[in-house]
Amino acid sequence: MARAFTPKVVTANALLEGDAVWLTEDNQWTRDIAKAELITDEAHGDLRLLEAQARADEISGAYLADAKPGTDGPEPTHFREAFRTRGPSNYHHGKQAE
Amino acid sequence: MYKYNDFDEAFVRARVAQFRGQVTRRIDGSLTEDEFKPLRLMNGLYLQLHAYMLRVAVPYGTLNSAQMRQLAFIANKWDKGYGHFTTRQNIQYNWPKLQDVPDMLEALADVEMHAIQTSGNTIRNVTADHFAGAAADEIEDPRPYAELLRQWSTDHPEFQFLPRKFKIAVTGAAEDRAVVRAHDIGLQIVRNEAGQVGFQVIVGGGLGRTPMVGKVLRDFLPKKDLLPYCEAIVSVYNLLGRRDNKYKARIKITVHENGLEKIQALVDKRFETIRDGFSGHDQTLLEEIKAAFAAPEFAQKPIDGYEAARLANPAFRSWTDTNLTEHKTDGYAIVSISIKKHGQTPGDATSDQMRVMADLAAQYGHDELRISHEQNVILPHVHKSDLPAIYQALSAADLATANIGLVSDIIACPGMDYCALATARSIPIAQEIATRFDELKIEHDIGELKIKISGCINACGHHHVGHIGILGLDRAGVENYQITLGGDGTQTTSIGERAGPGFSADDIVPAIERLVTGYLDLRESPDETFLQAYRRLGMEPFKAILYPAEDKANAA
Ligand code: HEM
């Protein structure tokens, strides 16, 4: 039996800076996951991923990551994705410093 | 030190220009990421969790002060003012921007450095004993051979697309400080019964998901046969190595699946075919390289000031007890500078610290620096009379931690703070362990103890060969840390054994504390190291300490 589809966001690394970006409903790349489009339909997710992957001069390595609805917008569910919204834990660098 | 000739210089500059064009085409969209990725990897550029990462080779770990200053300059100008020194004698920059990388490579080329073949399925940076040319227990300086291998392997047309990455390490000493038994090829300079000097050739060692201790392929290889013999090994591997499954592609698996005898026969046959092609040009080249590595002119000076300073200053005495190694020349010492101050990220140095170390090398150290696979920086040739001044300068730069070889001298890979492949973090665990043992003030009492931490099964942090190894895993969406015991990366290499169920991020540091304080009760005398006690007693008593009966249910 196929596993139930869990909500997703499209994420990637920005081409120049290499940092994490998320795809919004109006096709912008945002550095704030809360502004991302939360995808709840599997077929729509596959389509959004294909569209994202076609934007080769803006990003690298697009994929679908699990997310859940939060008070301000989508939030990560796995710790790896949570780190991507913040930056490393040994220095105040990356998104947490911006 | 080796100096680039016109050919080397032109080659490196041409590669930078090529890569500049490739980056331009990637940015304007004419190259896709799939097309660009192999090109950037050939030039040491990775894409990590939060940014790109540029890995720069420090060939056989040797740097001069101008090179170290340039690394500092690059860290300041295009990164966040620091660099990370790794177990494979590389430096990694964690925050470069794609459009700046060609300029960074150009700046490296200005000091005869590059990032070529620091990634990809090629022969990687050839590593060597970080005490090479200085150690008292050395038969011969291994670096000329490492340089010869580097020239042979760089851009070698036959070996740009091997089944998998290929790592070579060389040592010239009886005590193995280069982990040669955990490399695809390990070379140990030895003397045979007739008194001739040659190589013991070890093959098929490696860590990663299937750790293996290398096997002796040839007990004694005459020095002049080094290149044709290594070429024979790599070309046999190139044909026989598996390309169907990347987890089975390293030469350790090729040796394991085919058996050492078959590999030996094939290598010997290939060697016979190709050896005449090496018409002696390599030996002429080797002589030129050797001249470049001639030992510096060592000074003869009294060391009374040093002895007096030792008596007068207990902190200095403690540092000299821990961070110095015997030098082959009277009156000299090898200084290991710890870049592992308690609570800091193992292997990180700020650009200011790099400059201080460069200045010390220039002023007192015959202009030489080394990067050790244990992620520290070495001043290989220091006269003892200069040690008080060096200690003072290091103290002012937060570089005088007296912990070499002790519990806080931890190897840790970048883990999930940076690495895209990680399953858990490793840096915070290293920081917490070091901080905790510093609070307990028992690390000098504990004595020699090597803790090594990897953030995933790839084992970049050498956890398999740590006396205590820690492997970070993702267990159902939570970080979990598995402990291995009894690993050893020296001439008595062994792979650590798993102690039992893993620990959560909160429980791992207390578990390590329990284990180490428990060892203090188990040891026969203060001279018995953790590893020796483990080898004498086996796993059981340590397991009992790690998993006290009443906690068993929780630990699982
Ligand atoms: C951060 C980016 C890094 C990536 C993507 C990476 C990737 C890998 C992979 C995939 C392996 C397993 C190879 C295999 O089993 O065939 C490996 C092994 C290894 N890497 Fe890394 N690594 C990284 C950083 C480092 C660092 C920072 C160091 C040094 C501290 C390092 C040193 C090693 C060593 C020593 C091994 C095990 C020895 C062996 O090759 O068997 N790597 N790495």
Ligand code: SF4
């Ligand atoms: S061991 Fe894993 S987490 Fe650590 S650097 Fe290597 S690939 Fe990354």
